Structure formats: C-alpha cells, structure tokens
Amino acid sequence: MINEKKDDGYSYATRDCPKCGTVNSNSPALTYSWKQWKLKSCSICEFVYLENPPGYEALVSEFAWERNHGDRSIRMKQEFPFTYHFSRVWKKFRRWLIRKPNKLAKRIKVYFPPGPVVDIGCGVGDYLAGLPEIYQPFGIEISEDLARQASERLSSRGGKIFAASAIEGLSEIKKESMSGIIMRSFLEHEREPLVLLGSAWSALSPGGAAIIKVPNYASFNRKLMGNRWCGFRFPGHVNYFTPESLRAMVESVGFQVEKFSLTDHFYLSDNMWMVVRKCNKIRNTD
Ligand SMILES: [Zn+2]
Numbered sequence: 001m002i003n004e005k006k007d008d009g010y011s012y013a014t015r016d017c018p019k020c021g022t023v024n025s026n027s028p029a030l031t032y033s034w035k036q037w038k039l040k041s042c043s044i045c046e047f048v049y050l051e052n053p054p055g056y057e058a059l060v061s062e063f064a065w066e067r068n069h070g071d072r073s074i075r076m077k078q079e080f081p082f083t084y085h086f087s088r089v090w091k092k093f094r095r096w097l098i099r100k101p102n103k104l105a106k107r108i109k110v111y112f113p114p115g116p117v118v119d120i121g122c123g124v125g126d127y128l129a130g131l132p133e134i135y136q137p138f139g140i141e142i143s144e145d146l147a148r149q150a151s152e153r154l155s156s157r158g159g160k161i162f163a164a165s166a167i168e169g170l171s172e173i174k175k176e177s178m179s180g181i182i183m184r185s186f187l188e189h190e191r192e193p194l195v196l197l198g199s200a201w202s203a204l205s206p207g208g209a210a211i212i213k214v215p216n217y218a219s220f221n222r223k224l225m226g227n228r229w230c231g232f233r234f235p236g237h238v239n240y241f242t243p244e245s246l247r248a249m250v251e252s253v254g255f256q257v258e259k260f261s262l263t264d265h266f267y268l269s270d271n272m273w274m275v276v277r278k279c280n281k282i283r284n285t286d
Helices: 056-060 065-079 081-097 103-111 144-157 166-172 193-203 220-228 243-252
Strands: 002-007 010-015 039-041 048-050 115-120 135-141 161-163 178-184 204-215 256-259 271-277
Touching: 065 081, 103 178, 103 204, 103 256, 103 271, 115 166, 115 193, 135 144, 135 166, 135 178, 144 161, 161 166, 166 193, 178 193, 193 204, 193 243, 204 243, 243 256, 243 271
Parallel strands: 115 135, 115 178, 135 161, 178 204
Antiparallel strands: 002 010, 039 048, 204 271, 256 271
C-alpha cells in the first residue's frame, strides 16, 4: 500500500514491501539509508526498498531524474573525494580500453518480433531514434520537457510519446499491441513495480518480449563498496533487486524468463539484464 503525505512542504509516500506487501514501518532502517531516505529490508521476503520515496508531484519537479543523477556525483565528490576522482579516471581508462558491445541493440534484434516497441523512461528518445526500421517507436516519459523533445524528434516515424508516469502511459496503450518493451534502468525507480510489470504484460501481444536492466543489489561491488556503491541513488532508486527477487516478480505477473544466464547477472557487474516473454494470452499467475 502507498500513502501520499506532505511534510515541511515536501511530498512523499510511505509504502509497504513492493514485492510481498508486508508492512515494515516498525523495523529499523538499513545503515545504507541516507539523510531522510529510509531503506528497509522486508522482514518477510528480504526485498530492499526505499520506504519513503518522493511523491509523484515532487518527482516531476525537485527530484526529476536528470537532477537526481547529478546529485549523486555531488554527494560522492563531497563525501568520498578519493573514490570520486579515482572512479572518474578509471571509467575514462576503461572506456578507452574496451569498446562495449551494444547489449540492448543485440537483445532487441534477437528477442523482439517486428512491430511497435515502447521504451519506458525514454528521455529525449535517444534510443528510440536508433531503432531499426522494422520497429515503430513509442515512449513514455514523466518529464514533460523531455517527452516533448522526444516527440518532435520521432514524429516522422509514427508511434507516440506519452508524457506520463510509466503506469499511466502503459494504460493508454492498446492492450496486446506491443512487440517489445524496453525497461532499461527504469524498474528501480518505480514505486509500484508489480503494477508496472502487470501493465507491461497486458500491453504486450502474445509472443512479445520485454528487456529489463536494473542494478544488482547482490553484486560483489555493493558488498565491497557499501555506501559508496554506484547503485545507491537517493531518492531516485526505490527498489533494490537481486537475481532471485527480479525473477520472482516477473514470474508472479505471468512472464516467462527467456534469457537470464550467469553472464547476465554476473556477480562482478553492478547491473543485470533479463529478457522475459509473454507466452500466453491468458495470465497465469498461480
Ligand atoms: Zn516483502
């Protein structure tokens, strides 16, 4: 359950475990918590989540995604200057050394049948603009400004951009109409991940697939770096998935996991990738 509250002019929600619904308001916050943001580990299923995320209203204004990402580098620079500078130099070096293959493009080509594809949290439509011609680009973006830019950019290719939250945007899409859904670095931001996954399932046509990329809370780096782990973003990241919890959640809404090999959730990597498919017309959630 989610309750919207307002306190000292700042709007926030309090929520129960987004995976199993347990109320954990009386259990202590994890030491990973930061400032007013409380991270909880569910007393029943151990899922780690932000208990008091900003309200939708605040997400659109003061905690917009673009700003939230900038905030992390400011925090790192102030609180962990050595790690911050070392990590910047290391990233530059790594980028120079290894040219990463485009994992998303590769997966789309293999797993998405031709047809309409929706990118949830599409930003200015960077990714959609590069989709091969066999796909018609749709996007959902909560920031009105970014959605408008994406819309202008993609107008010539059909499809549509919805300036809305992910769940509202998906509800405007015709059921069983999409060939593919991209949820890249998105699900960790969603306050109601099970509702979102259920809506994604409904929007897909039978045989359609979704590609999910989220930070991996079970990664070695999180255990090693603790508070400095790059997956901790306050208050932007509200769900902290492990390979087990992600699998359980997608299966609970009816998806079949199609690709989730050891290399997709390699313990040395900060992120994990999953491809799920809607195999049946009727949702089997038992
Ligand atoms: Zn739980």
